[in-house]
Amino acid sequence: MAYLDNIAVFVRVVELGNLSAAGRDMRISPAVASNRIKELEKHLGVRLFNRTTRQLMPTEHGTVFYEGAKQVLGSILEAEAAVSALSGQPRGSIRVTAPLGLGRRLIASGIPDFRDTYPEIEVRLRLSDHNVDIMKEGIDVAFRLGLLEDSSLRMRGIMDCERVLVAAPKYLENRGEPQTGEALVTDNHDCLMLRFPGSKEYYWTLATPEGPKKFEVHGPFDSDDGDVLTGWALAGRGIVNKPRFEVEPFIRDRRLKVILADTPPPPIQLAAVYPHKNFQDPKVRLLLDFMAERCQRLIKELLAER
Numbered sequence: 001m002a003y004l005d006n007i008a009v010f011v012r013v014v015e016l017g018n019l020s021a022a023g024r025d026m027r028i029s030p031a032v033a034s035n036r037i038k039e040l041e042k043h044l045g046v047r048l049f050n051r052t053t054r055q056l057m058p059t060e061h062g063t064v065f066y067e068g069a070k071q072v073l074g075s076i077l078e079a080e081a082a083v084s085a086l087s088g089q090p091r092g093s094i095r096v097t098a099p100l101g102l103g104r105r106l107i108a109s110g111i112p113d114f115r116d117t118y119p120e121i122e123v124r125l126r127l128s129d130h131n132v133d134i135m136k137e138g139i140d141v142a143f144r145l146g147l148l149e150d151s152s153l154r155m156r157g158i159m160d161c162e163r164v165l166v167a168a169p170k171y172l173e174n175r176g177e178p179q180t181g182e183a184l185v186t187d188n189h190d191c192l193m194l195r196f197p198g199s200k201e202y203y204w205t206l207a208t209p210e211g212p213k214k215f216e217v218h219g220p221f222d223s224d225d226g227d228v229l230t231g232w233a234l235a236g237r238g239i240v241n242k243p244r245f246e247v248e249p250f251i252r253d254r255r256l257k258v259i260l261a262d263t264p265p266p267p268i269q270l271a272a273v274y275p276h277k278n279f280q281d282p283k284v285r286l287l288l289d290f291m292a293e294r295c296q297r298l299i300k301e302l303l304a305e306r
Contacts, residue, residue: 009036090283091120098143103127142273156272162244163265166256170236181206190238191217192229206263245299
């Protein structure tokens with residue numbers, strides 16, 4: 001078992017390029033991770049990494065060993081999943097990721113309930129509005145709002161979520177309320193943008209009578225955290241494009257007002273994305289079923305009082 005543990009640490013170090021990051025990911029200290037790599041190198045009789053001040057890069061031997069080691073670990077996980085399916089007692093850990101707003105409102109609060117129902121399954125949750133590389137980060141399930149672009153992954157649609165443009169009454173009093181999508185641009189409205197390295201949201205799409213139309217909106221503020229954008233909108237700093245369930249409480253208490261209701265952004269799909277190999281893993285299927293039902297129910301409840 002110690003040898004397999006050493007291999008598992010080695011694979012994560014290659015994927016993350018850093019001992020500390022791999023240690024955090026596997027819940028061990030950097031010193032323990034380093035010792036496991038040294039034990040593996042001693043066993044194999046070769047150096048597996050070229051060490052720099054910031055990153056560990058696999059040597060030629062390390063690259064070759066990584067490809068085989070990854071396949072071995074994958075086969076072990078598949079075998080464990082098969083045993084769990086036969087025994088009817090799913091166990092093991094699941095790495096889950098979700099956007100910040102969705103994760104905080106719908107996913108995170110459900111993790112303890114899922115654990116109560118399936119006490120042998122551990123869930124490690126990572127929240128980020130960045131597009132996490134599922135394969136590189138070893139993610140088992142990613143809950144996302146948007147389209148699937150990676151054909152190497154599977155997707156399970158959960159529901160379509162209404163989107164709205166909203167702004168604080170204070171902002172609309174000062175800047176005027178746009179009556180058309182074009183006015184967002186021509187009147188130079190402050191549009192709050194979700195941006196991060198690799199982000200594609202440099203425009204907003206609205207459902208016009210002529211069909212979907214893109215508008216290259218601008219604004220003085222952008223952030224890689226969607227909840228920060230909501231906070232700025234509440235403070236009267238601009239217009240934000242959001243799934244309605246995230247801002248419905250503020251619409252209800254009139255701290256935010258829906259604008260351009262006749263030409264809203266098209267709905268966005270809430271979906272779960274996961275690698276092909278995870279499709280037959282019973283613990284993954286259980287989590288998907290549990291969270292899909294939970295998300296549908298909570299979103300409907302949030303919007304029920306409209």
